[in-house]
Amino acid sequence: MAARVCRYSTKPSLSPRLTNLRLISTPPPPEPATHFKITLRRSAISLGEKKKGTLAALGLYRRNQTVFHPHKPDIAGKILAVKELLEVQNVPAAEVRDKYEQRMGRKAPKGYEVVGSRMGGIDGI
Amino acid sequence: MFGAFRASHVNQGGLLWKTPWKLSVTRKANARARLKKVDAVIEAVRASGVQCGALERALELPKEHEMLAKDKYTVFSPHIVGYRKGIHKVPKWTRLTHRTNPKGF
Numbered sequence: 001m002a003a004r005v006c007r008y009s010t011k012p013s014l015s016p017r018l019t020n021l022r023l024i025s026t027p028p029p030p031e032p033a034t035h036f037k038i039t040l041r042r043s044a045i046s047l048g049e050k051k052k053g054t055l056a057a058l059g060l061y062r063r064n065q066t067v068f069h070p071h072k073p074d075i076a077g078k079i080l081a082v083k084e085l086l087e088v089q090n091v092p093a094a095e096v097r098d099k100y101e102q103r104m105g106r107k108a109p110k111g112y113e114v115v116g117s118r119m120g121g122i123d124g125i
Numbered sequence: 126m127f128g129a130f131r132a133s134h135v136n137q138g139g140l141l142w143k144t145p146w147k148l149s150v151t152r153k154a155n156a157r158a159r160l161k162k163v164d165a166v167i168e169a170v171r172a173s174g175v176q177c178g179a180l181e182r183a184l185e186l187p188k189e190h191e192m193l194a195k196d197k198y199t200v201f202s203p204h205i206v207g208y209r210k211g212i213h214k215v216p217k218w219t220r221l222t223h224r225t226n227p228k229g230f
Contacts (some may be wrong), residue, residue, distance in 0.1 A: 036173065041162075042220055073177035076170050080179040086219045087162065088169040 033090035036075060041068045042085040054081045068096040145216050148212055156197060156212070158220060160189040185226050201226050 040060040044051045058078050059067045068091070069075040079088055097105060133142045148156065167183045187196070195209070200223050202210040206229055212218050 033173065036169070044220075047217060047220060071173045071175050075174050076173065076175040076177050077179040079166065079170055080177075080183050083163050083166045083183065084159070084222060086166055087168045090169055090173050 029116045031092035031094060033071070035068045035070055035091050035096050036079065037066060037068055037089040037091045037095070038079060039064065039087040040085060041087050044082065044085055051082050051085075054078050055085070058082075066097075066102060068098075134211065141229060144214060145211075145223055151215065153198055156219075157189060160192070160197065160224075163222065164188050186222065196224060201230050 038060070040055065040063050043063055044055050052078060055061070058069065058075075071090075079086060167180075167186070170180055171184065189197075196214055199209040200212045200215055200218075201208055202214075212223060215221065215223065
């Protein structure tokens, strides 16, 4: 009697095409968060000069304003001193925006794109 | 006592602002939402991995879901019978943290 041999392998080998597809479809690992994204949600009016000064030190001077600061103990202490007024998220360095970039991000797209100019502008012929 | 010329607080003194004795259901829900937002800020700072004294002190505060209703909606007061008053009697109470009681209360 011939012994029956089981030819199952626990790891099915994928075709190269499928491996490639899997490589493309898997998202890259998320970048580590390095900054606090701090938004002032409540005003510090009549909460005393110390809290107002803390907000000024964080660079916050109006409600719903957003600033970015690196993960450092002094920043964390300032956030916790006015924790009732803020909304805080941890973001990677790639998501840090200064005031101008935030403004550009809020703007509506123009709806057109300049591809050239007869007067010999950007890439004019 | 009754009628158009009756003595009331308003026509005797002028302004009368009444503060309700306890919070309404909606105000309590808003208070809980604010507590959760503060919890989220503390959690975000903890998740950043920064270590500082302010964070250690903030982590000692009870979270919203750990707090008793008594601590969420009332606050210690030495002048009141029973030593508790509605938290909404505290000026600026929506922007302050009152989560713990004095020792023994």
